[in-house]
Amino acid sequence: MQENSMDGALVQRFFDRDEDVLADVEARYGSYLFTVANNILQNVEESEECVNDTYFSAWQKIPPYRPPVLLTFLAKITRGYAIDRWRQRKSLKRGGGDYVLPLDELADVIADSEKITDTVELNELAATISKFLAGERSVVRQVFVCRYFYCDTIGDIARMFGRSEGGIKTMLHRTRIKLKEELVKEGWFYED
Numbered sequence: 001m002q003e004n005s006m007d008g009a010l011v012q013r014f015f016d017r018d019e020d021v022l023a024d025v026e027a028r029y030g031s032y033l034f035t036v037a038n039n040i041l042q043n044v045e046e047s048e049e050c051v052n053d054t055y056f057s058a059w060q061k062i063p064p065y066r067p068p069v070l071l072t073f074l075a076k077i078t079r080g081y082a083i084d085r086w087r088q089r090k091s092l093k094r095g096g097g098d099y100v101l102p103l104d105e106l107a108d109v110i111a112d113s114e115k116i117t118d119t120v121e122l123n124e125l126a127a128t129i130s131k132f133l134a135g136e137r138s139v140v141r142q143v144f145v146c147r148y149f150y151c152d153t154i155g156d157i158a159r160m161f162g163r164s165e166g167g168i169k170t171m172l173h174r175t176r177i178k179l180k181e182e183l184v185k186e187g188w189f190y191e192d
Contacts, residue, residue, distance in 0.1 A: 007070040014062035022055050029071055033078045039151035040082040041089075050081040057081075075150065125188060132182045136175065143168060144175055 006028070013021035033054055037047035054077045067073030133141045143161060146152040147168075154172075158165045 010070055011062060011066055014058070015066075022059065025055065025058070025070075025074070026051075029074055032071070033074055035152075036075050036078045036150050037082040039153065040079070040086055046085050047082065050078055050085060053081045054078045079149065079151075125183075128183065128186050128188065129179065132179055136178075140171060140175055143171055147172055 010021055010025060010028070013024075030051060033051045034047050037050040038044065041047050041050070054074055057077050058074060065073075133144060136144070139161065143157055146157045146160065147154075152160075154165050154168050157163075158168045161168070163171075
């Protein structure tokens, strides 16, 4: 994806430290970012908080980072916050939320070598999935990302692409099968 001129102007305003840029980003992308968060959380208040956290995070990261596509950058941040909240909520429901805070406090001080290995492996797995998707048709890639990155519903995806829900389900099912075959071939998983 290439940056459009409106995004380039917004990013430049971040670099210029123009505080009004946040209101313009909210007007342009706020409803989409809310949808990304709410698809994961299914909670209006928490989703709004994730979007607000996204604006703050973007303000901190730009500069020095200059995102090539502002919406993708913002959506990735929003998705991360929403997944963190979802995990925290899930952990608290199990009664396991009390130990999360101390580990978070230690995370900046020490790095667990096992966690580093996991991060490297996750990056390699992500690269394998990206390579697989690059070989698929554009519509397949887009549907896959809408479903598994942005957590859009089947109905929403069908409307976006002008297809039936059954057609989207079939496309995703076939893509998952092909992806599993690729991951088995690359040694990530073993067939039973």
